[in-house]
Amino acid sequence: MDPEDKYFRHTYSYLALRKTVGWIAILLPFTLVLGVFLIFNGEIIRESISHYYYTDMRNVFVGAICAIALFLFFYSGYDKWDDWAGNVAGFFAIGLAWFPATEMGSSNLIGKIHFACAAIFFLTLAVFSLFLFTKKGSNPTPQKLRRNKIYVICGLIIIACLIAIVVYHNFIYDVNSASCFVFWAETIALIAFGVSWLTKGGTLYPDK
Numbered sequence: 001m002d003p004e005d006k007y008f009r010h011t012y013s014y015l016a017l018r019k020t021v022g023w024i025a026i027l028l029p030f031t032l033v034l035g036v037f038l039i040f041n042g043e044i045i046r047e048s049i050s051h052y053y054y055t056d057m058r059n060v061f062v063g064a065i066c067a068i069a070l071f072l073f074f075y076s077g078y079d080k081w082d083d084w085a086g087n088v089a090g091f092f093a094i095g096l097a098w099f100p101a102t103e104m105g106s107s108n109l110i111g112k113i114h115f116a117c118a119a120i121f122f123l124t125l126a127v128f129s130l131f132l133f134t135k136k137g138s139n140p141t142p143q144k145l146r147r148n149k150i151y152v153i154c155g156l157i158i159i160a161c162l163i164a165i166v167v168y169h170n171f172i173y174d175v176n177s178a179s180c181f182v183f184w185a186e187t188i189a190l191i192a193f194g195v196s197w198l199t200k201g202g203t204l205y206p207d208k
Contacts, residue, residue, distance in 0.1 A: 018201030021071050026194035028064045029187040032057045048182040049190070050101035050114060062097045069093035082132055089124040092117040105175050115169075122162050122189055129155030129196045143205040150204060154196035161189035 032052040036042040040056040052061045072090035077083055095117030102111030133151040136144055165185050173179075198204065 015201045017071060018197050019203055021068055022194040022197035022201060022203075024064050024068055024194075025190045025197070028061070029183070029190060031064075032061060035060060045180045045183055047178065047180060048101060049186045050096065050118070051103070051183075053100040054103050065093055065097040069097070077132065078135070085124055085127055085132060089121055089128070092121040092124070096121060118186075119162060119166075122158055122193075125189075125193045125196075126155045126158040126162075129158065129192075133196065133200055141207050143207050146205040147199050150199050151196055154192040154199075157192040158189045161185045161192075 029049050032049065032055075033044055035057045036052070036055050037044045042055050046052055046055070049061070052058065069090045072086045072093060075082070075086035075090075077086060096114060099110050099113040099117060101114045102108050107115060129151045134148045136148065140148075165182055168181055168185075172181075195204075
């Protein structure tokens with residue numbers, strides 16, 4: 001096989017993996033909702049995405065998070081900072097799956113570990129979008145500059161969702177009332193994460 005053809009095949013496979021991770025992130029909350037509604041006739045919107053662990057869609061939730069974690073572990077970026085960020089995000093994504101959120105009431109120890117893992121996971125994804133994906137050479141293409149705007153917007157959305165969740169839990173949350181605020185904040189953050197990685201995978205404004 002021509003070495004150049006082999007290089008391009010590996011490159012396209014790598015970009016396809018990035019796109020796959022992006023689509024998993026975007027589709028996960030909607031898949032969980034539709035699965036509960038269409039297959040199991042359960043409560044459609046839960047308190048958070050993590051609370052689908054306590055539904056019949058548990059395996060889908062855990063499987064999707066583990067798939068994202070494995071990709072991030074084996075993600076090879078352009079420098080050591082990319083690699084370290086991928087390892088950190090992958091490690092805490094595994095924590096999300098292995099330490100479930102508290103099902104009801106105030107968070108127990110495992111629930112607090114889950115919350116910490118979720119916060120660090122999303123923060124690391126924001127770092128990818130804001131600082132790592134936006135790196136550019138001395139002569140960036142117009143497409144690269146457009147992609148950087150998308151990365152920055154996605155990173156800021158993730159940060160805003162995290163801040164909103166923290167404010168909600170500390171000042172608004174009531175254990176005696178049902179609310180899906182966190183679910184929608186997490187959904188928006190996952191969509192931003194997915195769009196960022198789809199863009200990095202060459203879906204939006206690719207260089208020719």
